[in-house]
Amino acid sequence: MFDKVCLIGLGLIGSSLGHAMRRGSLAGEIVGYARSAATRAKALEIGFVDRVCDTAADAAAGADLVILCVPVGVCGELAAAIAPSLKPGAILTDVGSVKSAVVRDVTPHVPEGVHFIPGHPIAGTEESGPAAGFAELFDRRWCVLTPLPGADEAAVARLEAFWRACGSEVERMSPEHHDLVLAITSHVPHLIAYNIVGTADDLGTVTQSEVIKFSAGGFRDFTRIAASDPVMWRDVFLNNKDAVLEMLGRFSEDLSALQRAIRWGDGDTLLNLFTRTRAIRRSIIDAGQDAPLPDFGRPHGKGDKGRE
Numbered sequence: 001m002f003d004k005v006c007l008i009g010l011g012l013i014g015s016s017l018g019h020a021m022r023r024g025s026l027a028g029e030i031v032g033y034a035r036s037a038a039t040r041a042k043a044l045e046i047g048f049v050d051r052v053c054d055t056a057a058d059a060a061a062g063a064d065l066v067i068l069c070v071p072v073g074v075c076g077e078l079a080a081a082i083a084p085s086l087k088p089g090a091i092l093t094d095v096g097s098v099k100s101a102v103v104r105d106v107t108p109h110v111p112e113g114v115h116f117i118p119g120h121p122i123a124g125t126e127e128s129g130p131a132a133g134f135a136e137l138f139d140r141r142w143c144v145l146t147p148l149p150g151a152d153e154a155a156v157a158r159l160e161a162f163w164r165a166c167g168s169e170v171e172r173m174s175p176e177h178h179d180l181v182l183a184i185t186s187h188v189p190h191l192i193a194y195n196i197v198g199t200a201d202d203l204g205t206v207t208q209s210e211v212i213k214f215s216a217g218g219f220r221d222f223t224r225i226a227a228s229d230p231v232m233w234r235d236v237f238l239n240n241k242d243a244v245l246e247m248l249g250r251f252s253e254d255l256s257a258l259q260r261a262i263r264w265g266d267g268d269t270l271l272n273l274f275t276r277t278r279a280i281r282r283s284i285i286d287a288g289q290d291a292p293l294p295d296f297g298r299p300h301g302k303g304d305k306g307r308e
Contacts, residue, residue: 001026001027001158001161001162001165002026002027002028002063002064002065002162003027003028003029003064004027004028004029004030004031004062004063004064004065005021005026005027005029005030005031005063005064005065005066005067006031006032006033006059006060006063006065006066006067007030007031007032007033007049007059007067007069008032008033008034008056008059008060008066008067008068008069008070008078008082009033009034009068009069009070010032010033010034010039010040010042010043010049010052010069010130011034011039011069011128011129011130011132011133011229012124012125012127012128012129012132012133012137012229013069013095013121013123013124013133013137014032014034014067014069014130014133015043015046015048015129015130015131015132015133016123016132016133016134016135016137016138017067017069017095017133017138017166018030018032018043018048018049018133019048019133019134019135019137020135020137020138020166020167021048021166022047022048022135023135024165024166026162026165026166027065029050029051030048030049030050031049031050031051031052031053031059031063032048032049032051032052032053032059033052033053033054033055033056033058033059033060034052034130037054039129039130040052040054042129042130042131043130046130046131048130048133055081056078056081056082057081057082057084057085058085059082060082060085060086061085061087062085062087063086063087063090064087064089064090064091065090065091065093065159065162066082066086066090066091066092066093067093067094067095068092068093068094068095068096068106069094069095070094071096071229071231071232071234071235072094072096072097072098072101072102072105072232072235072236072239073234073235073238073239074235075094075096075102075105075106076102076104076105076106076108076109079092079105079106079109079110080109083109083110083111084111086110086111086114087114088111088112088113088114089113089114089115090114090115091114091115091117091155091158091159092106092110092114092115092116092117093116093117093118093119093145093159094106094118094119094120095119095120095121096118096120097120097182097186097187097232097236097240098179098182098235098236098239098240099118099120099144099146099175099176099178099179100175100176100178100179100239100240101239101240102118102175102239103118103146103148103175106118107148115151115152115155115156116148117145117146117147117148117151117155117156117159118145118146118147118148118175119143119144119145119146119159119163120143120144120146120178120182121137121138121141121142121143121163121166121168122141122142122143122144122182122186123137123138123141123143123168124137124228125137126224126225126227126228128228128229128232135167136167138163138166138167138168139167139168140167140168140169140288141167141168141169142168142169142170142171143163143166143168143169143170143171144170144171144172144173144178145159145160145163145170145171145172146172146173146174146175146178147172148175156172179240179242179243180243180246180247182240182243183240183243183244183246183247184247187236187237187240187243187244187247188244188247188248188251189225190225190226190228190233190236191237191244191248192222192251193222193223193225193226194225194226194233196219196222196226197219197222197223197226198226200219257269258270258273
């Protein structure tokens with residue numbers, strides 16, 4: 001589909017894209033860049049890139065598709081670095097979990113004739129690094145594209161076709177709407193997971209060994225989410241703060257209502273909520289976004305890891 005694809009960032013998403021492109025024969029050449037020389041060497045050793053470069057600008061030179069697979073906080077800086085190397089007609093995209101901030105930071109550096117189409121594959125695991133990737137990561141998962149007003153329709157369609165060839169379903173929406181949706185479906189759940197695991201770690205009346213030894217399924221799932229890349233998630237919260245704070249406000253109000261129901265023995269309120277939320281779980285399974293298996297469908301083989 002592309003003669004040359006450049007992956008800037010060779011962690012979980014970048015390496016999985018490399019594997020997916022290999023699987024589908026989607027690129028004539030895959031060139032990679034990562035800040036760490038050790039990461040670049042590991043990517044070459046694994047083989048999901050054909051070659052690596054010492055600078056992002058060298059990697060992007062002459063590429064038909066450039067994908068920023070880095071934390072959202074550094075997208076603007078990297079866009080500025082590669083701008084002189086981007087060829088006319090190239091597609092520049094990203095995989096960040098926040099879109100409005102990426103649009104704000106990257107757009108000023110995009111040269112005339114380069115098609116900047118922000119994107120976000122809603123797929124991942126708690127693992128990170130070049131060895132964490134696998135070709136099936138995007139299979140049956142959604143990728144959201146947030147084309148800007150006036151975007152070239154042919155370029156957007158070409159990027160949609162690329163993501164579908166990587167296994168994804170594709171949907172378009174505005175950057176602002178994306179950030180609101182992801183705030184409740186991904187960002188706030190991660191923040192809650194980080195917080196509850198931190199609370200357990202801080203408890204003076206429960207030892208750390210007891211937390212580990214007697215972890216129930218719910219807490220285990222929280223620890224899995226809370227093991228996600230700390231740099232990536234720090235940048236997500238700092239760059240999507242308005243939507244996250246809005247959803248946290250709603251969550252706090254609903255949590256207070258639950259607190260009152262428990263305090264006053266209001267079993268009907270609890271039962272009604274738990275029944276309604278159980279239906280949401282069933283809808284997610286019916287939509288093919290998880291499986292009705294023990295341990296909340298969390299598979300245990302690398303080929304089909306749990307996704308976030």
